[in-house]
Amino acid sequence: xxxxxxxADAPPAPTGRKTAGRLGDSIFEWLCRGAGILVLLILxxxxxxxxxxxxxxxxxxxxxxxxxxxxxPVEGRENYGAFISIFGTVVSSVLAIIxxxxxxxxxxxxxxxxxxxxxxxxxGTAIELxxxxxxxxxxxxxxxxxVPFVQQHIQLSFGETLGELPLIGFLFxxxxxxxxxxFAAALVLAIMILPFIAATMRDVFSxxxxxxxxxxxxLGATRWEVVRNVVLPYTRISVVGGIMLGLGRALGxxxxxTFVIGNANRLATSLFDPSTTIASVVAMEFPESLMGSLxxxxxxxxxxxxxxxxxxxxxxxxxxxxxxxKA
Amino acid sequence: xxxAAPVKNLDVARRLGARRRFMDKLVRLLxxxxxxxxxxxxxxxxxxxxxxxxxxxxxxxxxxEFQPTTYGDDTALRGGLMHAITxxxxxxxxxxxxxxxxxxxxxxxLAEYARASALxxxxxxxxxxxxxxPSILIGLFIYQLIVLPMGGFSGIAGVLALAVIVIPVVVRxxxxxxxxxxxxxxxxxxxxxxxxxxxxxxxxxxxAMSGIVTGVLLAxxxxxxxxxxxxxxxxxNNVNSFNLGSAMSSLPIAIYQQANSGFPDLIAxxxxxxxxVTLGVLAINVAARTLLKTRG
Numbered sequence: 348x349x350x351x352x353x354x355a356d357a358p359p360a361p362t363g364r365k366t367a368g369r370l371g372d373s374i375f376e377w378l379c380r381g382a383g384i385l386v387l388l389i390l391x392x393x394x395x396x397x398x399x400x401x402x403x404x405x406x407x408x409x410x411x412x413x414x415x416x417x418x419x420p421v422e423g424r425e426n427y428g429a430f431i432s433i434f435g436t437v438v439s440s441v442l443a444i445i446x447x448x449x450x451x452x453x454x455x456x457x458x459x460x461x462x463x464x465x466x467x468x469x470x471g472t473a474i475e476l477x478x479x480x481x482x483x484x485x486x487x488x489x490x491x492x493x494v495p496f497v498q499q500h501i502q503l504s505f506g507e508t509l510g511e512l513p514l515i516g517f518l519f520x521x522x523x524x525x526x527x528x529x530f531a532a533a534l535v536l537a538i539m540i541l542p543f544i545a546a547t548m549r550d551v552f553s554x555x556x557x558x559x560x561x562x563x564x565x566l567g568a569t570r571w572e573v574v575r576n577v578v579l580p581y582t583r584i585s586v587v588g589g590i591m592l593g594l595g596r597a598l599g600x601x602x603x604x605t606f607v608i609g610n611a612n613r614l615a616t617s618l619f620d621p622s623t624t625i626a627s628v629v630a631m632e633f634p635e636s637l638m639g640s641l642x643x644x645x646x647x648x649x650x651x652x653x654x655x656x657x658x659x660x661x662x663x664x665x666x667x668x669x670x671x672x673k674a
Numbered sequence: 675x676x677x678a679a680p681v682k683n684l685d686v687a688r689r690l691g692a693r694r695r696f697m698d699k700l701v702r703l704l705x706x707x708x709x710x711x712x713x714x715x716x717x718x719x720x721x722x723x724x725x726x727x728x729x730x731x732x733x734x735x736x737x738x739e740f741q742p743t744t745y746g747d748d749t750a751l752r753g754g755l756m757h758a759i760t761x762x763x764x765x766x767x768x769x770x771x772x773x774x775x776x777x778x779x780x781x782x783x784l785a786e787y788a789r790a791s792a793l794x795x796x797x798x799x800x801x802x803x804x805x806x807x808p809s810i811l812i813g814l815f816i817y818q819l820i821v822l823p824m825g826g827f828s829g830i831a832g833v834l835a836l837a838v839i840v841i842p843v844v845v846r847x848x849x850x851x852x853x854x855x856x857x858x859x860x861x862x863x864x865x866x867x868x869x870x871x872x873x874x875x876x877x878x879x880x881x882a883m884s885g886i887v888t889g890v891l892l893a894x895x896x897x898x899x900x901x902x903x904x905x906x907x908x909x910x911n912n913v914n915s916f917n918l919g920s921a922m923s924s925l926p927i928a929i930y931q932q933a934n935s936g937f938p939d940l941i942a943x944x945x946x947x948x949x950x951v952t953l954g955v956l957a958i959n960v961a962a963r964t965l966l967k968t969r970g
Binding site: 368369371372374375376378379380381382383384385386387389390392393396397399400449450451452453454456457458461462470472473474475476477479480481482483484485487488490491492538541542545569570571572592595596598599600601602606626629630633634638646647650653654657658661662664665 | 782812825874
């Protein structure tokens with residue numbers, strides 16, 4: 348008899364150990380899959396609870412909630428709108444990006460092209476540690492160090508120079524001289540997201556194949572020309588992804604902003620006016636709002652809007668960074 | 675007729691070269707300035723913390739609960755942060771204990787079972803979004819889920835909010851570290867007849883151990899400084915509390931409340947708390963990084 352026939356005639360009988368292994372396998376696989384499904388459920392539950400919680404406010408105010416600038420907690424005349432805090436959130440985050448991106452680019456350029464080898468690791472670690480500092484510490488530092496600086500130096504000189512300009516002067520002139528302002532919030536946010544953007548840029552810059560850069564150097568290009576004409580075009584999608592990641596972080600940042608933005612529920616017309624953001628209005632007013640009140644529902648509705656905005660930005664960021672993630 | 679060769683104008687070339695060199699030098703200087711600015715912010719934060727935090731830093735801070743302001747009264751009992759440190763330790767430890775196994779299982783699922791499946795991709799995407807999602811929204815979520823039905827703020831709500839934050843951090847590092855393990859190792863173990871779960875538990879986890887520990891350390895560092903979600907869940911408490919069913923203090927919350935109190939002596943204690951939190955968080959981060967580096 349040939350061996351093949353023996354094999355076909357007598358399949359190995361399942362032994363006790365093997366079935367135990369198979370049972371263990373399916374239990375473990377389902378445990379892992381269950382945990383994965385739990386993560387999906389958590390995200391779904393976050394969206395659902397925020398939406399259900401905000402439903403009374405959406406029903407009371409309709410779509411007007413989105414562009415209403417009202418915020419009146421007086422009983423009987425309660426009226427809430429999202430526009431002031433959406434405006435503050437978007438403006439402070441976009442300003443933060445404008446401040447942070449050039450500096451982050453400089454750090455990434457320095458770390459990948461300019462720094463000597465022995466300096467790369469310590470400086471890289473220092474920048475990463477900046478990312479690890481808790482948000483509330485940035486808030487305290489912002490309130491006690493940055494805000495007085497903005498108040499005494501930046502606001503006055505800006506107000507006296509740019510504030511006198513026709514047409515755009517009102518952006519820099521303000522009647523509020525406390526220093527807690529949209530501008531201070533944008534500065535603190537910029538410092539907080541700086542390490543995230545710089546780290547992403549450094550990672551993608553160092554993934555550019557050396558042969559591309561060497562060919563440009565061989566043609567006599569300077570380092571700046573290499574970065575501008577070779578590195579940036581090669582990495583621009585990931586660079587935009589990194590910037591979106593920073594934007595996503597800035598939009599939802601709470602404690603640091605709460606300390607320095609002044610928490611004023613009125614529309615800021617100047618950079619130096621106090622303002623508020625969705626996250627900080629929730630942090631300031633939610634803990635003391637009555638359970639089940641219209642105010643609480645409005646704050647939950649704001650939370651739902653913040654979730655939608657930051658979800659879209661983070662999803663876009665992840666889509667743009669997908670090539671980097673695979674590498 | 676032979677076409678005229680392009681004339682080399684040395685003067686133009688020289689001026690162009692000078693401009694390019696100048697531009698290069700300018701950008702390089704600006705980059706060094708950017709780097710110095712980044713370091714300056716870190717240094718300024720650390721210096722401010724030390725400068726303002728050390729004056730009130732003594733054993734007393736660790737052994738006393740919150741006391742109302744003693745400003746202008748030298749005989750009254752000075753307050754401390756014991757209640758906040760106890761609360762932070764309880765909530766951070768429990769949140770890590772709940773979040774780590776879940777994150778570990780999810781990371782295992784992504785790396786070992788679902789590298790390219792649709793469900794795996796969805797889980798990976800959602801976990802990455804949760805990693806950067808505004809933490810205050812997680813606070814709102816737990817408020818609706820736990821605080822509202824229970825009728826009040828509670829330590830357990832704070833624990834769960836922090837656990838939700840731990841999960842994606844652990845998922846990310848676990849998946850990354852498991853993917854670094856060469857497939858030949860897996861094949862060798864399977865070839866010996868070991869079931870897959872044993873391969874993962876006994877070989878893969880062991881090979882990825884230092885990376886997984888790094889992820890857990892980073893998660894602890896992250897939640898130790900979280901304030902916003904706790905504001906909506908465990909809320910804060912002025913006395914030492916071990917009761918998970920009632921409001922519980924934590925270092926970040928105590929810092930927040932005392933920094934905004936307006937009394938110089940309470941603000942000084944807030945700075946001391948800020949110093950403790952930051953040094954702890956940075957130390958954990960450095961430890962996590964060294965652990966990963968020594969592994970090679």
